[in-house]
Amino acid sequence: MITYKQKFDSLSSGALIPFFVIGDPDLDTSFEIVKTAIDAGADVLELGIPFSDPIADGPTIQKADIRALDSGVTPAKALEFIKRVTEYKDIPIGLLVYYNLIYQYGIEKFMLDFAAAGGNSVLIADLCIDDVDEVKAAIEAAGLETVHMVTPNTSDERLESIVEKTSGFVYTVAVLGVTGSRDEVSDLVNPLIKRLKAATKTPVCVGFGISKPQHAVDVLDAGADGVIVGSRLVKIIEENLDDKEKMIAEISTALKGFRDAIDNR
Amino acid sequence: MKHTGRYGDFGGYYVPEVLIPALEEIEKAFYHFKDDAVFKEELESLRADYLGRETPLYFAKRFSEYVGYKVYLKREDLVHGGAHKGNNTLGQGLLAKYMGKTKLIAETGAGQHGLATSMIGALFDFDTKIFMGSVDVARQSVNVHKMKLCGASVVPVSAGSGTLKDAINDALRYWCSNLSDTFYLFGTAAGPHPFPEIVRYFQTVIGIEARKQILVKENRLPDMIVACVGGGSNAIGLFSGFLEDESVKIVGVEAGGKGIDTTHHCATLTKGRVGVFHGAKGYLLQDEVGQVFESESISAGLDYPGVGPEHSYLKASGRAEYVPANDEEVLDAFEILIKTEGIIPALESSHALAYLISMRGKLDPNTVVVANLSGRGDKDVGIVEEHRPLK
Numbered sequence: 001m002i003t004y005k006q007k008f009d010s011l012s013s014g015a016l017i018p019f020f021v022i023g024d025p026d027l028d029t030s031f032e033i034v035k036t037a038i039d040a041g042a043d044v045l046e047l048g049i050p051f052s053d054p055i056a057d058g059p060t061i062q063k064a065d066i067r068a069l070d071s072g073v074t075p076a077k078a079l080e081f082i083k084r085v086t087e088y089k090d091i092p093i094g095l096l097v098y099y100n101l102i103y104q105y106g107i108e109k110f111m112l113d114f115a116a117a118g119g120n121s122v123l124i125a126d127l128c129i130d131d132v133d134e135v136k137a138a139i140e141a142a143g144l145e146t147v148h149m150v151t152p153n154t155s156d157e158r159l160e161s162i163v164e165k166t167s168g169f170v171y172t173v174a175v176l177g178v179t180g181s182r183d184e185v186s187d188l189v190n191p192l193i194k195r196l197k198a199a200t201k202t203p204v205c206v207g208f209g210i211s212k213p214q215h216a217v218d219v220l221d222a223g224a225d226g227v228i229v230g231s232r233l234v235k236i237i238e239e240n241l242d243d244k245e246k247m248i249a250e251i252s253t254a255l256k257g258f259r260d261a262i263d264n265r
Numbered sequence: 266m267k268h269t270g271r272y273g274d275f276g277g278y279y280v281p282e283v284l285i286p287a288l289e290e291i292e293k294a295f296y297h298f299k300d301d302a303v304f305k306e307e308l309e310s311l312r313a314d315y316l317g318r319e320t321p322l323y324f325a326k327r328f329s330e331y332v333g334y335k336v337y338l339k340r341e342d343l344v345h346g347g348a349h350k351g352n353n354t355l356g357q358g359l360l361a362k363y364m365g366k367t368k369l370i371a372e373t374g375a376g377q378h379g380l381a382t383s384m385i386g387a388l389f390d391f392d393t394k395i396f397m398g399s400v401d402v403a404r405q406s407v408n409v410h411k412m413k414l415c416g417a418s419v420v421p422v423s424a425g426s427g428t429l430k431d432a433i434n435d436a437l438r439y440w441c442s443n444l445s446d447t448f449y450l451f452g453t454a455a456g457p458h459p460f461p462e463i464v465r466y467f468q469t470v471i472g473i474e475a476r477k478q479i480l481v482k483e484n485r486l487p488d489m490i491v492a493c494v495g496g497g498s499n500a501i502g503l504f505s506g507f508l509e510d511e512s513v514k515i516v517g518v519e520a521g522g523k524g525i526d527t528t529h530h531c532a533t534l535t536k537g538r539v540g541v542f543h544g545a546k547g548y549l550l551q552d553e554v555g556q557v558f559e560s561e562s563i564s565a566g567l568d569y570p571g572v573g574p575e576h577s578y579l580k581a582s583g584r585a586e587y588v589p590a591n592d593e594e595v596l597d598a599f600e601i602l603i604k605t606e607g608i609i610p611a612l613e614s615s616h617a618l619a620y621l622i623s624m625r626g627k628l629d630p631n632t633v634v635v636a637n638l639s640g641r642g643d644k645d646v647g648i649v650e651e652h653r654p655l656k
């Protein structure tokens with residue numbers, strides 16, 4: 001299983017990290033979408049398990065959660081899905097989840113099963129750095145890497161403690177707000193990248209509102225090591241629910257657009 | 266954060282990183298201003314002259330005769346705005362003002378908290394935005410109208426079940442994007458630290474007054490105190506005055522909806538399992554894998570699948586007991602209080618009364634009970650009419 005470090009060391013340009021909700025709009029289509037994303041040049045995958053109350057997500061990903069829940073996705077099925085993906089390609093997978101799902105599954109068992117499925121890290125959206133010790137032992141026992149979020153309003157003191165506990169990459173939130181497409185990259189992100197680069201050697205990847213290839217170029221120019229593209233892609237699913245071929249073709253085109261822009265920077 | 270916000274293992278602040286600085290700011294301001302002489306004086310004076318405190322502890326003679334023991338009602342229905350919610354919105358609104366915030370947001374279920382926030386928004390000239398589930402907007406239209414009259418804007422939330430939990434989700438999301446000038450005035454003793462502690466602090470006036478009043482009227486402590494539990498603010502307000510009095514039995518009444526063996530209820534403490542929701546660890550109505558249920562009750566104000574962490578703790582420790590009352594029992598209680606006392610109780614508060622009625626004839630006639638009449642029921646007359654049309 002490839003680690004984040006091996007992956008980032010092997011890259012000659014910025015990392016392209018698409019985000020999808022597992023099972024959106026259903027497990028089979030979702031698998032096709034993820035394969036397409038890998039074939040279009042994704043370096044790492046960020047995947048979400050749908051939750052009933054995703055408070056860190058804007059309307060686009062909320063709707064994806066609802067579609068996936070309606071199609072019957074459970075944490076157990078999501079783990080099977082991850083196994084299918086890593087069998088298709090050995091690619092690092094970061095999970096983005098809400099705490100209650102892991103809490104109910106059993107924290108230790110979840111981490112072990114996720115590692116067995118070939119996943120790399122579990123980022124819990126509603127578990128901040130002050131409480132990560134609740135899952136630390138389980139993560140270590142499963143041999144997982146760690147990814148934590150930093151936001152533009154994170155204090156220096158908290159930022160220190162976050163990067164110290166991060167082994168995979170720092171999930172750098174570009175905005176004050178929730179997930180969702182945006183027209184411009186916020187001017188909060190460059191100073192944040194700078195602060196992080198001064199504080200850590202761990203790769204810094206930027207997400208939330210990366211909606212256009214130019215956004216990716218901008219944050220990579222500012223020193224980031226990768227970009228996470230979520231709502232932009234999930235929106236394509238939403239807009240093409242009645243035409244799966246078109247859905248998949250457009251996701252491929254969109255990701256290739258990001259790939260080219262990143263590689264030709 | 267200075268404090269962990271834990272009640273035993275319950276509570277905490279399980280929120281995305283982006284909210285931490287905002288919660289820290291509120292926590293810091295709260296600990297500072299709650300002991301600030303100027304703040305305290307303004308709070309005291311507005312409590313008296315604006316909210317109309319202290320509220321009476323009323324011996325409900327005919328209702329007592331009906332149930333066969335002595336019932337005192339703590340008249341929070343007489344607080345300006347029509348419910349205990351004003352105690353909290355005045356306190357937090359004042360805090361927001363002292364912090365220099367210019368905008369308030371709040372979630373609301375029954376509309377009582379939305380209204381109480383809108384009132385305070387007008388009083389202190391805040392720009393006020395109320396998030397309310399679309400189902401609740403429809404069933405509590407009078408309160409929606411009142412909020413708008415106060416100058417607040419009401420944002421209907423149609424995601425999920427279109428009730429309180431969805432309104433909280435959207436208020437939290439909005440807050441994430443508007444942290445610098447906006448104060449989230451949380452409506453119940455739930456959510457992430459420091460909200461449960463702050464709401465408790467401003468509601469504890471109920472219990473402090475009630476304890477003092479019953480000692481004057483009965484020259485002894487009550488045998489039992491009873492309150493309805495949605496998120497748990499009116500209940501913790503009353504309970505907090507008596508937690509140390511071990512002889513006082515404490516009962517919280519949850520919404521049993523159509524029955525706790527159906528999926529149509531919000532009896533979180535009776536039927537839930539411990540989980541993490543809206544920033545806190547506590548009992549939660551959820552399916553096997555942890556997806557949160559869409560709760561259901563005749564009273565919009567109790568329609569919440571979570572509950573405040575201190576109630577989870579009081580249940581786990583055995584200090585308080587939590588029981589459900591179903592919709593039909595609640596409607597009976599609503600009617601009986603009006604017929605015996607000429608007081609229209611909120612459907613939320615009627616849950617506490619329903620428990621009292623369930624104990625009819627089962628307690629010694631000298632038993633003294635204090636029940637929290639958390640709000641008045643004018644807002645609910647239409648709903649009751651739908652279920653039980655007048656002949």
Ligand SMILES: Cc1ncc(COP(=O)(O)O)c(C=O)c1O
Nearest residue numbers: 377495496497498499566613640
């Ligand atoms: C009159 C009344 N009582 C009780 C409640 C329930 O809230 P809590 O449990 O926070 O007191 C509400 C909520 O809207 C209410 O309006």
